[in-house]
Amino acid sequence: xxxxxxxxxxxDLAGGSRYGDLVAQLGVPDVLAVAVGDRVLELFRxxxxxxxxxLTFADAQGRQVFRHTASHVLxxxxxxxxxxxxxxxGPATDEGFFYDILFPxxxxxxxxxxxxxxxxxVVAEDHPLRRDEVSRAQALADFxxxxxxxxxxxxxxxxxxxxxxxxxxxEFTDLCRGPHLPRTGLIKALRLTNVAGAYFRGDDQGxxxxxxxxxxxxxxxxxxxHFFLIEEAKRRDHRKLGPELDLFSFHDVAxxxxxxxxxxxxxxxxxxxxxxxxQQPLGYQEVSTxxxxxTELWETSGHSAHFTDNMFLMESEGEAxxxxxxxxxxxxLLFAEATRSYRELPLKIAEYGPLTRRERSGTLHGLLRVRGxxxxxxxxxxxxxxxxxxxxxxxxxxxxxYATFQMPIEIHLSTRPPSRMGDDALWDQAEAxxxxxxxxxxxxxxxxxxxxxxxxxxxxxxxTDALGRRWQVATIQVDFQLPIRFELHYVDRDGKQxxxxxxxxxxxxxxxxxxxxxxxxxxxxxxxWLAPVQVRLLPISEAERQAAGTVAKxxxxxxxxxxxxxxxxxxxxxxxxxxxxxxxxxxxxxxxxVEAGTVAVRERGGKDLGTIAQGTFTRDLxxxxxxxxxxxxxxxxxxxxxxx
RNA sequence: GCUGACGUAGCUCAGUCGGUAGAGCACCUGCAUGGUAAGCAGGAGGUCCCCGGUUCGAUCCCGGGCGUCAGCUCCA
Numbered sequence: 201x202x203x204x205x206x207x208x209x210x211x212d213l214a215g216g217s218r219y220g221d222l223v224a225q226l227g228v229p230d231v232l233a234v235a236v237g238d239r240v241l242e243l244f245r246x247x248x249x250x251x252x253x254x255l256t257f258a259d260a261q262g263r264q265v266f267r268h269t270a271s272h273v274l275x276x277x278x279x280x281x282x283x284x285x286x287x288x289x290g291p292a293t294d295e296g297f298f299y300d301i302l303f304p305x306x307x308x309x310x311x312x313x314x315x316x317x318x319x320x321x322v323v324a325e326d327h328p329l330r331r332d333e334v335s336r337a338q339a340l341a342d343f344x345x346x347x348x349x350x351x352x353x354x355x356x357x358x359x360x361x362x363x364x365x366x367x368x369x370x371e372f373t374d375l376c377r378g379p380h381l382p383r384t385g386l387i388k389a390l391r392l393t394n395v396a397g398a399y400f401r402g403d404d405q406g407x408x409x410x411x412x413x414x415x416x417x418x419x420x421x422x423x424x425x426h427f428f429l430i431e432e433a434k435r436r437d438h439r440k441l442g443p444e445l446d447l448f449s450f451h452d453v454a455x456x457x458x459x460x461x462x463x464x465x466x467x468x469x470x471x472x473x474x475x476x477x478x479q480q481p482l483g484y485q486e487v488s489t490x491x492x493x494x495t496e497l498w499e500t501s502g503h504s505a506h507f508t509d510n511m512f513l514m515e516s517e518g519e520a521x522x523x524x525x526x527x528x529x530x531x532x533l534l535f536a537e538a539t540r541s542y543r544e545l546p547l548k549i550a551e552y553g554p555l556t557r558r559e560r561s562g563t564l565h566g567l568l569r570v571r572g573x574x575x576x577x578x579x580x581x582x583x584x585x586x587x588x589x590x591x592x593x594x595x596x597x598x599x600x601x602y603a604t605f606q607m608p609i610e611i612h613l614s615t616r617p618p619s620r621m622g623d624d625a626l627w628d629q630a631e632a633x634x635x636x637x638x639x640x641x642x643x644x645x646x647x648x649x650x651x652x653x654x655x656x657x658x659x660x661x662x663x664t665d666a667l668g669r670r671w672q673v674a675t676i677q678v679d680f681q682l683p684i685r686f687e688l689h690y691v692d693r694d695g696k697q698x699x700x701x702x703x704x705x706x707x708x709x710x711x712x713x714x715x716x717x718x719x720x721x722x723x724x725x726x727x728x729w730l731a732p733v734q735v736r737l738l739p740i741s742e743a744e745r746q747a748a749g750t751v752a753k754x755x756x757x758x759x760x761x762x763x764x765x766x767x768x769x770x771x772x773x774x775x776x777x778x779x780x781x782x783x784x785x786x787x788x789x790x791x792x793x794v795e796a797g798t799v800a801v802r803e804r805g806g807k808d809l810g811t812i813a814q815g816t817f818t819r820d821l822x823x824x825x826x827x828x829x830x831x832x833x834x835x836x837x838x839x840x841x842x843x844x
Numbered sequence: 845g846c847u848g849a850c851g852u853a854g855c856u857c858a859g860u861c862g863g864u865a866g867a868g869c870a871c872c873u874g875c876a877u878g879g880u881a882a883g884c885a886g887g888a889g890g891u892c893c894c895c896g897g898u899u900c901g902a903u904c905c906c907g908g909g910c911g912u913c914a915g916c917u918c919c920a
Contacts, residue, residue: 306848396915397847408847411915439913444855452893452911510919560845560918561911569919653920660920672920741877769878776881790879802880 204251219243220382223254230256230418232386233265233379240265242331243382257418267292269329269381270390270416274299276372277318278412282307287374288350288400288409295426296415300398302350303410312392315412319390326385327369331378339364343375350400351375389423390416433667438719439566445724445781447715447732448567456564456571458712463732466761467715468574470730471708472552474604474828475576478597484548484578489530491554495520500685501529510557512571523556528679528704531579532686535700540690545700546582546590552711567716574711580703581688584626587633590703591659591676592640597707598661598674604828607663607721609673611643614651614658621654622680630678630701631657655681665721673714677704725782725804729828734821735762736778737799740771740790747794751787751814758818760825779804784832787817803832 202212208226220243223231234241235253240261255262271290274297278285282303290299334342336355343351354375355364367376369384381387391414398411417423442448447464450457460468476486492514498504503511503525512523524530531549540547552574559571582590602609613634616627634657638645645659652658656678663673679702682688689697708714718726728734735755739748748764755762765774771788778786787799792811799817801809812820824831 398916402917455911562845563918740879770883771879773882779881788880
């Protein structure tokens with residue numbers, strides 16, 4: 201028979217061949233499985249009709265197969281060490297795999313080493329995997345007898361006509377849909393990382409199992425890199441760096457609300473200033489609206505029905521109030537304050553004020569998940585035919601912002617969900633407008649069918665940071681419903697009242713969250729224009745104190761954030777302190793510099809820029825700040841110290 | 845919200861088998877007046893998360909609460 205292999209052309213095979221034979225014939229190394237159409241198949245499966253794609257660890261699907269088998273190795277090792285342990289589910293994840301297990305006695309992190317050692321044995325034994333199709337009755341009987349009630353439960357939950365398969369390796373057999381590696385010996389590097397609680401099927405009324413996490417790689421080197429990135433992420437953790445750099449803090453009595461210290465507020469204000477500078481030319485109006493409203497408003501907006509669990513509610517003089525989690529209802533009231541003409545559209549209303557959401561206590565996470573936040577939020581009221589141009593303009597804002605931070609973005613278009621409000625004609629129009637705007641500039645995007653909000657389709661933006669981590673950041677949402685609920689109208693050219701469409705958009709999103717992401721992206725070493733302290737002046741000795749003060753004053757008057765460190769310490773000590781605070785420039789002033797009217801400039805990271813005339817230094821900095829220059833290079837490792 | 849672990853100086857952590865506690869860094873003072881990542885010496889700093897219980901005595905043991913962390917769930 202003849203099959204088509206992606207990238208390799210057509211291949212002739214003997215009848216009865218398996219995919220493993222095909223791979224062997226081609227001599228392609230490191231193939232873990234194959235994809236035929238939308239199915240992923242093991243190498244021991246017989247060759248079928250259809251174009252074949254070879255999967256290695258470089259493919260997401262290949263990694264999936266690899267780590268799924270690793271989870272079976274984990275289960276096998278656990279059953280050897282704890283024969284009474286009951287297995288639930290054990291899938292691969294993006295970063296590794298886990299297995300949910302009910303142990304006879306709860307295990308702790310200290311028990312992982314022994315399990316890991318047993319896993320190494322299973323790998324070394326290099327068991328081939330075998331796939332068996334079994335009848336429902338057979339499967340139920342087998343897992344009943346094996347003392348695996350969770351597996352029995354899973355089988356019972358399968359549809360009547362489902363194909364049930366088991367996978368066997370050595371003495372271990374597991375209920376599993378597959379697919380898997382052909383042999384356990386391919387797993388060259390694995391490590392168990394963590395054990396945590398998890399409910400069976402996510403049901404918090406059900407039994408609490410223990411989820412054992414691990415990861416696996418085809419080589420030790422790849423695993424090393426993985427753990428290096430994890431260490432690097434830990435080093436950059438904004439929850440640690442933020443307080444260390446004196447940017448913000450949290451207090452027990454205000455969980456989920458940040459204290460912005462002076463330096464952190466500089467960052468915050470710089471971002472808001474950036475946002476304003478981009479939006480003002482586009483005709484945005486900035487407003488400030490109330491932050492507590494009577495429940496009546498939340499009834500109208502639909503928040504009482506859909507968002508009340510996430511709101512702080514209160515009562516005063518017998519009246520119920522809610523603290524605003526979003527600006528949109530207030531902006532609708534603002535729109536309705538006057539009779540609006542089509543001439544005013546699109547009307548762009550921006551607000552940076554505080555928003556409060558009652559996030560559950562267990563979900564709070566530094567600045568990334570807070571209860572009190574500020575967004576670079578805006579609502580655009582428009583005539584439906586303006587949708588395309590508004591979206592395009594807003595895409596431009598997203599581009600500018602993420603280019604400035606050197607973060608690539610990926611666009612997701614979420615289309616109509618099964619349960620939705622509004623005419624399909626409106627949905628057609630809105631989805632078409634979003635697609636047209638994206639197509640206009642030939643942008644790549646991913647469609648997430650059915651993932652839109654119930655009130656309209658949306659664009660979500662995912663940014664990638666310096667460590668390759670992905671963060672959902674900006675959003676552009678089309679909304680037909682709120683204008684209807686608030687009975688908003690404008691008078692059109694023909695004198696008739698029409699209902700506007702509303703676009704909700706946030707470019708940085710929650711500024712709290714965004715700053716959290718930036719701290720980690722830049723490892724706390726912010727580009728010059730954002731740095732809370734941009735220059736620190738270091739007089740060599742007491743004799744230059746006054747000169748340093750004069751230069752600092754001139755810099756500050758020129759709009760540069762400069763300060764003097766004239767502490768009674770040696771220059772090396774103060775240089776080190778400035779480096780640890782990740783200040784972009786240090787300017788040293790000694791006898792020579794005072795006489796020449798210069799400063800000796802050192803860039804963050806240790807680069808010596810030599811002596812520069814004081815006036816030139818100020819002008820250079822002013823230019824770089826004004827242009828939001830992204831240096832000094834901050835995306836690489838900026839610790840620069842103690843690393844070979 | 846649920847499960848588990850944790851909560852000692854500003855930070856990182858030690859310690860007390862129940863008798864009210866210590867180091868390094870940071871901070872302050874003095875000496876040293878310094879040239880690109882830690883000069884020397886001294887000092888100050890603690891409600892051992894909070895409330896209750898057991899005990900002659902609780903930072904330590906027990907219960908409850910709050911918070912943080914890791915997950916789950918939720919949200920998107």
